Amino acid sequence: xxxxxxxxxxxxxxxxxxxxxxxxxxxxxxxVGRQDSPTDFSGEWIVRNNEDPGQPPxxxxxxxxxxxxxxxxxxxxxxxxxxxxxxxxxxxSAPHQWRGVGGARFIKEIDPLTRELTAYHxxxxxxxxxxxxxxxxxxxxxxxPHSWTGFSTGKWEGNTLVVTTxxxxxxxxxxxxxxxxxxxxxxxxxxxxxxxxxxxMIVDDPIYLTEPxxxxxxxxxxxxxxxxxxxxxTSFDENGGSDPHAVPHxxxxxxxxxxxxxxxxxxxxxxxxxxxxxxxxxxxxxxxNAPPIAPLSRTAVAADRKIAGQSPNDGEVHVLxxxxxxxMLVADGSNATVSVGPDGVLLVxxxxxxxxxxxxxxxxxxxxxxxxxxxxxxMGLNCPRIPYGWSSPFMNTIIGSPAPAKPLRYVxxxxxxxxxxxxxxxxxxxxxxxxxxxxxAVADVGQTASVIAHENVLNRMSxxxxxxxxxxxxxxxTDTYHRSFYKLSExxxxxxxxxxxxxxxxTDGDSIVLFRHSEVISAGNIFSTVSYPAIDLEKGGSVQGxxxxxxxxxxxxxxxxRSQGGTWIVPGHGRLSDTADVASYRNMVxxxxxxxxxxxxxxRTLEQVKAARPTMDFDGRYGSNTGPWTTDMFVEAVYRSLxxxx
Amino acid sequence: xxxxxxxLAIAGTLVAGTAVYAHHSFGATYNSKEQIKVEGxxxxxxxxxxxxxxxxxxxxxxxxxxxxxxxWSGAAALGGxxxxxxxxxxxxxxxxxxxPSRSPGEYRVQMLTLKRPADGLTWGNRTGEVVD
Numbered sequence: 152x153x154x155x156x157x158x159x160x161x162x163x164x165x166x167x168x169x170x171x172x173x174x175x176x177x178x179x180x181x182x183v184g185r186q187d188s189p190t191d192f193s194g195e196w197i198v199r200n201n202e203d204p205g206q207p208p209x210x211x212x213x214x215x216x217x218x219x220x221x222x223x224x225x226x227x228x229x230x231x232x233x234x235x236x237x238x239x240x241x242x243x244s245a246p247h248q249w250r251g252v253g254g255a256r257f258i259k260e261i262d263p264l265t266r267e268l269t270a271y272h273x274x275x276x277x278x279x280x281x282x283x284x285x286x287x288x289x290x291x292x293x294x295x296p297h298s299w300t301g302f303s304t305g306k307w308e309g310n311t312l313v314v315t316t317x318x319x320x321x322x323x324x325x326x327x328x329x330x331x332x333x334x335x336x337x338x339x340x341x342x343x344x345x346x347x348x349x350x351x352m353i354v355d356d357p358i359y360l361t362e363p364x365x366x367x368x369x370x371x372x373x374x375x376x377x378x379x380x381x382x383x384x385t386s387f388d389e390n391g392g393s394d395p396h397a398v399p400h401x402x403x404x405x406x407x408x409x410x411x412x413x414x415x416x417x418x419x420x421x422x423x424x425x426x427x428x429x430x431x432x433x434x435x436x437x438x439x440n441a442p443p444i445a446p447l448s449r450t451a452v453a454a455d456r457k458i459a460g461q462s463p464n465d466g467e468v469h470v471l472x473x474x475x476x477x478x479m480l481v482a483d484g485s486n487a488t489v490s491v492g493p494d495g496v497l498l499v500x501x502x503x504x505x506x507x508x509x510x511x512x513x514x515x516x517x518x519x520x521x522x523x524x525x526x527x528x529x530m531g532l533n534c535p536r537i538p539y540g541w542s543s544p545f546m547n548t549i550i551g552s553p554a555p556a557k558p559l560r561y562v563x564x565x566x567x568x569x570x571x572x573x574x575x576x577x578x579x580x581x582x583x584x585x586x587x588x589x590x591x592a593v594a595d596v597g598q599t600a601s602v603i604a605h606e607n608v609l610n611r612m613s614x615x616x617x618x619x620x621x622x623x624x625x626x627x628x629t630d631t632y633h634r635s636f637y638k639l640s641e642x643x644x645x646x647x648x649x650x651x652x653x654x655x656x657x658t659d660g661d662s663i664v665l666f667r668h669s670e671v672i673s674a675g676n677i678f679s680t681v682s683y684p685a686i687d688l689e690k691g692g693s694v695q696g697x698x699x700x701x702x703x704x705x706x707x708x709x710x711x712x713r714s715q716g717g718t719w720i721v722p723g724h725g726r727l728s729d730t731a732d733v734a735s736y737r738n739m740v741x742x743x744x745x746x747x748x749x750x751x752x753x754x755r756t757l758e759q760v761k762a763a764r765p766t767m768d769f770d771g772r773y774g775s776n777t778g779p780w781t782t783d784m785f786v787e788a789v790y791r792s793l794x795x796x797x
Numbered sequence: 798x799x800x801x802x803x804x805l806a807i808a809g810t811l812v813a814g815t816a817v818y819a820h821h822s823f824g825a826t827y828n829s830k831e832q833i834k835v836e837g838x839x840x841x842x843x844x845x846x847x848x849x850x851x852x853x854x855x856x857x858x859x860x861x862x863x864x865x866x867x868x869w870s871g872a873a874a875l876g877g878x879x880x881x882x883x884x885x886x887x888x889x890x891x892x893x894x895x896x897p898s899r900s901p902g903e904y905r906v907q908m909l910t911l912k913r914p915a916d917g918l919t920w921g922n923r924t925g926e927v928v929d
Contacts, residue, residue, distance in 0.1 A: 208824065208825075209824065229900040230821055230900075231898050231900045231903060233821035233826070234821070234905060326822050327825040381846075381847070382845075388841075388850070388852060388864060388866050389868070390898070390904070391852075391865050391898075391903055391906075392903060392904045393863070397902075400900070401901075405901075408828070411830075
């Protein structure tokens with residue numbers, strides 16, 4: 152090797168050493184983990200600006216791609232609805248939340264082991280914590296409850312976080328009237344530019360909008376700001392008067408305040424103030440009377456399918472843990488409520504007859520899961536709650552065979568409807584309720600579960616001696632009550648269970664069931680999130696009874712915080728709900744009742760009432776032209792119920 | 798879509814300022830073109846944030862006694878104006894003027910002025926004494 156080559160090799164070695172030295176700190180400082188967050192949003196932010204010059208005046212729908220239903224819903228909404236007990240502590244609705252006063256706080260949730268960013272949490276002055284999950288988890292099923300913040304997942308597109316939010320409660324697009332249904336979804340694009348944060352929001356509401364509603368808000372980083380607490384105390388009398396259940400609203404066409412703002416802003420054409428997809432385009436300003444531009448049809452997704460998904464007719468039973476001992480069974484279009492615990496099983500409603508085997512299998516699986524042997528986490532003689540034994544209790548927990556689960560003790564029927572009593576006979580027969588006492592049970596007594604219902608349920612299902620009964624005797628209630636409520640004689644699975652009669656509602660035999668420690672109410676057919684309430688006039692139902700029953704639920708239920716959660720309400724059909732959902736449903740029924748009542752007062756016939764479409768702004772959400780309970784049937788039931796009331 | 802986003806983005810950067818919103822809109826709740834007077838016995842005083850309420854039993858236009866809900870400023874604002882939780886007592890006879898609710902059939906009022914004849918207490922006539 153000559154000198155030149157030795158020099159070259161030495162030079163290369165030197166270069167290699169230098170390169171290694173340079174790279175060592177790189178490895179030790181940056182690690183080898185992947186970069187999960189292209190940018191960092193964490194910190195305190197204050198609102199910098201948005202498109203709105205301030206709070207929109209009453210009746211200003213410019214730039215809102217309303218359909219007719221959305222417009223009517225806005226026009227009939229009274230702002231003093233915020234004075235009702237169920238509304239006072241609500242946070243801003245999600246579309247407005249970014250614009251609420253008080254700024255926003257982003258907090259990172261980091262996996263302590265992998266250091267991966269698993270979620271952002273966003274907080275506002277008047278809101279709950281809003282998680283945005285980045286760990287790839289799926290969105291909940293359609294029968295899961297909705298919340299003010301919804302369920303958000305995010306993914307990065309470059310430096311922009313794209314957030315998809317579902318499971319939102321009904322609320323408002325903007326202040327002063329424009330409403331959303333609870334079927335809307337949001338897509339947000341959150342981008343950081345140095346100390347500025349831009350949030351583009353796209354709201355898709357298949358019920359009230361023909362196109363997406365888009366708005367943007369810009370925030371500025373402000374480490375010196377802090378999210379304050381907004382306290383809220385509910386008053387039951389904010390709207391005055393003596394009716395604690397009053398629902399403020401305007402009858403269609405009777406809101407005379409909608410054009411008041413145009414007296415001041417008279418440069419705005421009245422037709423533009425009505426909103427509509429065409430008013431969202433810049434060209435509209437120069438051509439307000441031009442034909443509408445073809446909609447993008449983004450929101451033309453099948454709302455019907457989304458709604459039906461809350462109560463799927465898929466031949467399956469889906470189990471949703473609710474709270475405490477209580478679970479919701481979504482059983483091919485009907486819901487049942489189950490309490491599972493050390494005392495056995497209590498089932499509120501048994502579903503339709505065709506689903507009986509699957510309901511039983513689901514309950515059996517649930518019992519095995521809930522009451523199965525718990526893993527042994529304690530060793531030694533002093534472990535708490537050990538089984539009896541003279542040798543090592545620790546050994547007993549391993550080699551001992553667990554006691555069989557207690558059987559089905561109670562069935563409670565919320566009405567006599569076949570979709571809630573169809574499984575009675577077979578399911579009750581699988582249970583056992585100790586009645587005989589002494590040394591042996593009397594024949595035919597105590598051989599089945601106790602089936603509890605209002606006595607009118609028994610009247611509807613049975614028949615006098617010698618007459619043909621609508622349902623087999625084995626399906627009949629064994630224990631009925633006839634007063635306003637019925638208490639189970641002892642705690643069941645550690646809690647009081649009380650059955651309340653809701654007179655003349657869906658039928659004349661309706662009950663709601665309160666699990667007083669688990670804080671769950673099983674509502675039966677007076678509440679559905681997938682249809683208008685079914686009112687069976689021939690069996691003693693009435694629209695006022697539905698409203699009274701919903702108000703009874705609201706009186707019993709307590710929201711956990713900010714008017715959501717707390718007492719959970721299992722509807723007869725549809726998704727799990729809370730007080731806010733029941734309040735919205737009650738409001739809808741009250742508004743329709745008042746509209747029909749007003750038409751009756753003005754001498755309208757049933758056909759005229761139907762033609763006037765008093766349900767128009769709710770039909771996209773609850774209406775149906777087919778199936779066992781159509782909009783037409785509902786309107787007729789409301790009309791007759793009011794017309795024929797004593 | 799892109800076109801609209803761009804328009805909104807430009808507008809968003811041009812329009813500055815954000816209104817301080819209450820949990821409901823006063824302008825949408827109360828009829829600013831009307832003013833009514835309610836006088837009667839105070840039956841409840843709820844001194845709190847975000848807004849206080851004075852409840853008065855007084856007759857409606859038909860002469861039927863109703864429980865009127867008079868919305869007042871929040872405790873923080875009233876505190877700065879010398880009003881505290883003991884300023885009003887149950888049983889006080891008060892005269893209130895205010896804006897009525899827009900919603901038909903409601904007994905809800907946004908307070909403009911308050912007067913207690915027994916000792917001459919007044920509110921609403923000095924600078925800053927407004928409900929917002």
